[in-house]
Amino acid sequence: MTIDGNSREQLRAGGDISSRVQTIYGYAGSTMNRISFLTITLALATAAGRVQAQASRPNAGDPPPSGYSRIIPLWPGQAPLAKGTAPGDVPKLYYYPASAAGVHSAVIVLPGGGYTHVVMEKEGAVEAKWLAAHGVAAFVLQYRLSPWYRYPVPMMDGERAVRYVRSHAADFGVEPAKVGVWGFSAGGHLAGYLATEPSTRDRTSADAVERVTAHPDFAIFSYARLSMDASIPRTGNMESLLGDNPSPETLDKISFARHVTKETSPSFIYSTTADQTVNSLTATAYYDALKRAGVPVELHVFELGPHGTGMGQNLKGLGELEVWPLLLEHWMQFHGWMTAAQEK
Numbered sequence: 001m002t003i004d005g006n007s008r009e010q011l012r013a014g015g016d017i018s019s020r021v022q023t024i025y026g027y028a029g030s031t032m033n034r035i036s037f038l039t040i041t042l043a044l045a046t047a048a049g050r051v052q053a054q055a056s057r058p059n060a061g062d063p064p065p066s067g068y069s070r071i072i073p074l075w076p077g078q079a080p081l082a083k084g085t086a087p088g089d090v091p092k093l094y095y096y097p098a099s100a101a102g103v104h105s106a107v108i109v110l111p112g113g114g115y116t117h118v119v120m121e122k123e124g125a126v127e128a129k130w131l132a133a134h135g136v137a138a139f140v141l142q143y144r145l146s147p148w149y150r151y152p153v154p155m156m157d158g159e160r161a162v163r164y165v166r167s168h169a170a171d172f173g174v175e176p177a178k179v180g181v182w183g184f185s186a187g188g189h190l191a192g193y194l195a196t197e198p199s200t201r202d203r204t205s206a207d208a209v210e211r212v213t214a215h216p217d218f219a220i221f222s223y224a225r226l227s228m229d230a231s232i233p234r235t236g237n238m239e240s241l242l243g244d245n246p247s248p249e250t251l252d253k254i255s256f257a258r259h260v261t262k263e264t265s266p267s268f269i270y271s272t273t274a275d276q277t278v279n280s281l282t283a284t285a286y287y288d289a290l291k292r293a294g295v296p297v298e299l300h301v302f303e304l305g306p307h308g309t310g311m312g313q314n315l316k317g318l319g320e321l322e323v324w325p326l327l328l329e330h331w332m333q334f335h336g337w338m339t340a341a342q343e344k
Contacts, residue, residue, distance in 0.1 A: 058088030058148040062111075062118055065125030065140050068094035072139075074160045079144070081153055088145065091157040093164065094120075096128040096138040098173065105178035105337040106137040106169075107220070108161050112185025112308070115146045115154060115240045122310045123184035123222075130311065131182075134329065135339050137172050139165060143190065146240040151254070154241070158190045159197070159214035167209045178337055180218040180265070185278060185308065188224020189238075192256035192286070195219040195265035218337060219265040220328065223307055225278045226286035228255035232279050257282070260289035266296040268331050270324050272305035298331050300324060 064071075072093040082089045098104045109131075111123040118124070120140060128138035143157035162179060169176035183191030199215035228237070228251045237246050238254065252258060267290055271283035280301050290297040305312070305321050312321030332338035 058086055059145050062120045065094050065120040067125055067129055069097050070095050074164055083148055091144055092142050093161055094140040096132040098135050098137045099133050100135045103173055103175050104135055104137050106165050106174040107131050107180045107182050108139045108141055110141050110181060110183035110187030110190050112187045115186045118142055126311060137174050150243055151241050154190055155193050158194050162214040162216055163209045163212050167212045178217055181216045182220035183224055184222045188221045191219050191221060192224060192226045196256045196259040216265045219267045221269045223271055223275055223278050225282055227257040227282040232281045257285040257289045260293050262293045264295050268328055269299045271301045273301060273303050274305055275307045277307035300327055
């Protein structure tokens with residue numbers, strides 16, 4: 001049985017299956033026997049069900065990152081608030097072991113994508129491989145996404161990721177007091193949530209993962225939205241995370257420059273003046289808040305570069321940006337989160 005393009009659109013549109021059969025095939029009682037009619041009706045109902053199921057399946061984001069060693073689900077069973085068991089319902093870590101032996105720091109990479117998808121390669125695998133090559137155990141987080149999952153579900157996934165790595169530090173050859181996060185764009189916003197959350201834990205939980213803190217020991221931000229202050233130009237109110245018409249109180253909760261304290265994670269911030277998606281004033285607002293609180297912080301705002309420049313490598317006309325990973329490397333070495341290369 002062949003269904004033309006117009007008929008497929010009618011199936012997607014929903015409605016009464018029988019009436020659509022008559023529309024598609026010109027059914028008029030005397031021209032089609034009852035058995036054929038029921039057979040076609042059943043086939044179309046099945047097809048419509050498949051279309052609906054596919055449309056309602058949670059988005060798992062981009063394809064998985066390349067080069068990982070193994071995949072680690074964050075919860076042994078169904079994740080809290082999960083709506084099903086499809087790939088998009090299952091938050092997970094992609095693990096990249098450090099290249100050298102010994103006890104290392106660890107970094108959980110949080111890809112961007114506006115909370116509607118996750119850029120797993122350019123803002124995940126590339127950075128994880130770079131970290132692993134520099135002796136840092138790396139993990140790329142696939143967190144749950146809008147519209148099926150909104151605030152605070154991605155934040156729950158981020159907290160669980162930090163807790164998981166820290167509670168399994170011995171398994172990964174990681175120092176539990178050297179677990180950081182690195183977020184890009186929306187992933188950087190998620191990193192801001194983690195960096196400014198108090199260091200809390202449930203010491204009585206039956207789940208050993210929940211008995212450790214989710215507060216990162218350091219945080220790296222790449223073109224991250226860190227303030228929702230009305231004085232900073234922006235497009236929208238992060239509706240993909242918060243839904244339509246979020247209240248001022250809700251916007252305040254995700255404006256992390258307002259929630260910096262002396263306990264906030266030491267931070268490295270990278271931004272560009274030319275970014276038209278996330279204004280670099282959010283980076284400077286966060287820097288100012290950290291500076292006032294006495295938190296170690298380093299800020300680099302480059303003049304050129306649109307939103308989404310990744311690690312700044314091989315971008316036509318943007319050669320200036322290629323230096324910023326070296327600046328990050330030196331910052332991590334200075335704080336003891338990356339081993340300095342041996343001089344030859």
